[in-house]
Amino acid sequence: MADTINKVCVIGAGVMGAGIAAQVANAGVPVLLLDIVPKDGADRDAIAKGAVAKMLKTEPAPFMSPAAAKLVETGNIEDHLDKVAECDWIVEAVVERLDIKQALYARLEELKRPGTAVSSNTSTIPLGHLVEGRSEQFKNDFLITHFFNPPRYMRLIEIVTSEHTDAGVAAKVEQFVDHRMGKRIVRAKDTPGFIANRIGTYWLAVAINAAMDQGLTVEEADQIGGRPMGVPKTGIFGLIDLVGIDLMPLLAKSLSSTLPEGDAYFDTIRPLPLVDKMIAEGFTGRKGKGGFYRLDKKPDGTKAKQSLDLQTGEYRAEKKPERLPGRAEKDLAALVATPGKVGDYAWAILGPVLSYAAGLVGEAADDVVAIDGAMKLGYNWKFGPFELIDRMGPGKLAERLRAEGKPVPALLETAGDRPFYRVVDGKRQYLTLGGDYADVVRAEGVLLLEDIKLRSEPLLKNGSASAWDVGDGVVAFEFTGKMNALDEQVLSLLQKTIALVKSQYKALVIYNEGSNFSAGANLGLAMFAVNIAAWGEVDKLVVAGQQAYKALKYAPFPVVAAPAGMALGGGCEILLHADAIQAHAESYIGLVETGVGLVPGWGGNGELIDRLAKSPKMPKGPMPAAMKAFETISTAQVSRSAALAKDLGYLRKDDGITMNRDRLLADAKQKALSLVEGYQPPEKPVFRLPGAAGRVAFNGAVADFAKKGVATPYDVVVAGRLANIVTGGEADIIDEVSEDQLLKLERAAFMESVKDARTQARVEHMLETGKPLRN
Missing domain, CATH: 3.40.50.720 (NAD(P)-binding Rossmann-like Domain)
Structure with a gap:
């Protein structure tokens, strides 16, 4: 075989x-x-x-x-x-x-x-x-x-x-x-629904029934049963809209035909006339006319979110509920202990669902790790059922079940007041059916920073970044701020990390285990400086970024960047300065600064031109690479996968792609080690750019887009600043342009843009709404 x-x-x-x-x-x-x-x-x-x-x-x-x-x-x-x-x-x-x-x-x-x-x-x-x-x-x-x-x-x-x-x-x-x-x-074991769908279907049924029984609105149910429990931002009813309301009766029929007699799932089955009516009329969720939520189009073309009234079955304007009291948003024990509908609904979900999950260890899966993994990966829960029990307290859960005369699962009795997970000697362990603890074992070849953190301290650390020894002479540098945004603390620690690796280690990997590699520079901090007209501070940040990224590029050791998720703006620019990239397949990479009225300011323009010029697919001469870079940057193109990032030039042909997110760090580390022997920093590029003639052509193309209504008036202005950079400023087509000259043009264009009120309006709109302003 x-x-x-x-x-x-x-x-x-x-x-x-x-x-x-x-x-x-x-x-x-x-x-x-x-x-x-x-x-x-x-x-x-x-x-x-x-x-x-x-x-x-x-x-x-x-x-x-x-x-x-x-x-x-x-x-x-x-x-x-x-x-x-x-x-x-x-x-x-x-x-x-x-x-x-x-x-x-x-x-x-x-x-x-x-x-x-x-x-x-x-x-x-x-x-x-x-x-x-x-x-x-x-x-x-x-x-x-x-x-x-x-x-x-x-x-x-x-x-x-x-x-x-x-x-x-x-x-x-x-x-x-x-x-x-x-x-x-x-x-999973050969049981009905296996793990994720068996628990997930039960969870949704329990949550829907309880919301209807307790007279909650869909917004209240999604607030209480959503983020505080680590459920995706859709919440309960939003998730059902996403997967399709018509799947509910199909799953119920399928599970009820195969589950053993006496299973708790049978207690959730009841007539739901409202759901039957919705399906019959085509209100099956996002794929249909709407679901528990829908967007209502107004006569002026705008859309307003509406919610279904669970009592009347009619749509009404969305009503955002009051904020949860006290510590209920972040403390699970406080959530279920909150008096009134908040605590009642939280307990009505967590009591039955966590008990149900505890009863399936040994039946649907061998251990708690499998059940937690299935729910986190299959239903996007932030915490698995047993991690939720630990947050609530196993003893407290069992005590409340007992007090209400409900059965306590054997595994919960075995646990007593002990947690289902603990850390001993730098290893995460889980409670077994027999009452002993066993190590959580990763698949062979998997290396995770979260495990390294259990057994070691960071080599360097500040409020926005840290550096870790990941073995074999390799250091991993991670961003740790919100959305892994980049600020002066990241740049400062990066410089210190470069010095540390130079003196004591072999190679550096830029990597983190956040949902996104980096959303780019911290726009909130930048806007604070702008609002007080602290132009010197903004300029200092631009210079610090250029210097840190150049130090990274010309360091006397190999640097491998390992993105996953979004790598935007400054997050993309750091990739472009690495010797090699080992990207997760689901990497969404792009220089998106023009969307907020800026231009790339940390070397991204020159690095993209250089990569494109060296691509075997790119025709030679001053124009083609600059034109492609201008097109990509001016339209803020983001790759929809690592494979497509190669087409855009963000990744080179020989950059690696890792399909399994869990294997990204190990692959990046291996790539870095493979570059160590005989490593030499890259030579400084010399650019031949199209000059004034190219600039006229680029600006003319943008003007055509503006006439067609595709580009806004300020898009034209921003594109003009970008065109000046990628065509070499005052340089002629026969002149050589150095890397430092290009960085100087970039810095000047960035500062001109950031001082423009139209850019400031775009940035503020993006920070407030998360959407671009088309001014």
């Missing part, structure tokens, strides 16, 4: 199957996507072809680049099922009907090679039922791989095996979904 997967077949081109196929293609692996032959129409492959075409237009995009779509081969199960013999893994993602799945497996059994893995994406049907009547070989090759929607963006995969599943087959699939598809594996 081959131990690698070189081609995959996905059968079922619905939303999930097509999304799984797209993620395989994103991994750079050919994939065969099959579906049934349509009842009418001449094209027998129309369903699979249509799925690919639709995904190329879908937002958020299932494909990381248009090139990935070319790796998807389409077909149908009547004419092309024999092609599964070419594949190393077959993923079944057809309708959730046992008879249809079993009929398909009978055909696959005759066509596939022994040792080719077959998995089902089912979320409800037990594995044992799926393989009934199949051969031993088929059972050996079979497992469940339950992806979450959308497969590109949701990091969880629940994997279920049986006593028949060959360990080598399972390992081959696990290796692929981890390293190539970027998923974190949670091993």
Whole structure:
């Protein structure tokens, strides 16, 4: 049996199957996507072809680049099922009907090679039922791989095996979904709904019922049951709108048909006439006419958010509830102890849901770590159920359950007053079913800063950044401020870190484990200086950034930047000054300063031009690279993936892309170490730029956009300042422009922009609303 997967077949081109196929293609692996032959129409492959075409237009995009779509081969199960013999893994993602799945497996059994893995994406049907009547070989090759929607963006995969599943087959699939598809594996047991959907469906049902029983508004329910519990900002009802209200009865029917008698889920099932009416009338959430929330378009074209009144079933204007009292927003114990509807509703959710989760250890999963991981990755909870119990206090939870005459799960009794997680000798441990503690074990090859922090102190630290020894002579520099924004403290500590690495270490990695690498410079602090006309302080910040980034670029050791999420403005510029980039696949990189009326001020203009000029795809001469840089920066283009960042020039051809976020630091560290031997800092670039003639052309193009109404009057002004930089200012087309000359032009343009009232209006609008001002 081959131990690698070189081609995959996905059968079922619905939303999930097509999304799984797209993620395989994103991994750079050919994939065969099959579906049934349509009842009418001449094209027998129309369903699979249509799925690919639709995904190329879908937002958020299932494909990381248009090139990935070319790796998807389409077909149908009547004419092309024999092609599964070419594949190393077959993923079944057809309708959730046992008879249809079993009929398909009978055909696959005759066509596939022994040792080719077959998995089902089912979320409800037990594995044992799926393989009934199949051969031993088929059972050996079979497992469940339950992806979450959308497969590109949701990091969880629940994997279920049986006593028949060959360990080598399972390992081959696990290796692929981890390293190539970027998923974190949670091993679940063969029970209904597995882990995440079983707890998640119960949680949503409990929360909806309690809100209706207690007479809460949807806004109140989402406030209490949202952020204080670490639930995504959508809250309860907003999340149901997102996933689709019509899925609720389907999940209820599916789970209730397979769950064991006496399961607490059955207590949540009740008639919901309001929900039935919404589905019947097409109010199925964001994909329909609206849901528990909707946007109402006014005659003047503006939109206002409306909320559904749970008592009357009518829409009304959204009403923001009063702020939660005292410490209830951040302290879970205080939240459930708050008198009145806040505490009552919080307890009505947490009491049953946390008890339910505690009762599933041993049944749905082997340990609390798996359950917490499934809920955090599958439902975007900030804390898993057992982390929530620790925040509330296991003893307090058990005591309140007892006082109300409710059963206390055995694991909660075992815990007593002990936490489910603790740190001993720098290692995170969890409480086992037997009452002992065991180390939380990471997958092989995973290196996380959060683990390093448990066993060591930072080498350097201030209020906005820190530096850590990550082993083998490599230092990791992380931003730690809000949104990982960059300020003078970051720049100061970066200079100190460069000196430290120079004297005692081998290499530096710029990395953090925030949701976003960096949103760029701290605009709030900049505006404070602007409001008091402290121009010297703003200029000092620009100079400090240019100097720190130059020191990074020319340091006598390799620097690797490892972004994930947004790397915008100054966050993008630091990437451009690194020797190499190891980016997470979901990196959204861009120089976005023009959106707030500024220009890149920390060397980003020259660095992007230099990268573009050195790209083998770029035509030679002064004009092409400068023109491409101008177009990219003036329109504030942000890559929608690391793959697309290569097309924009933010990443070089040989920069690395890591699919699994958990493996990013290890990959970046390895890349840095690979550059150590014989390392020499880069030579200073010399630019040949298009001069005045180029500037006329660039400004003319912007003027055309303005005539068409695409560019605003101030866009034209800002683009003019940018054009002056990228064409070399007063330099002629035959002149050489040094890096320092370009930085001087950049600094002057930045200061001119920041003093402009129109820029100040844009920045203030962005800080207040999070949206650009089109002035």
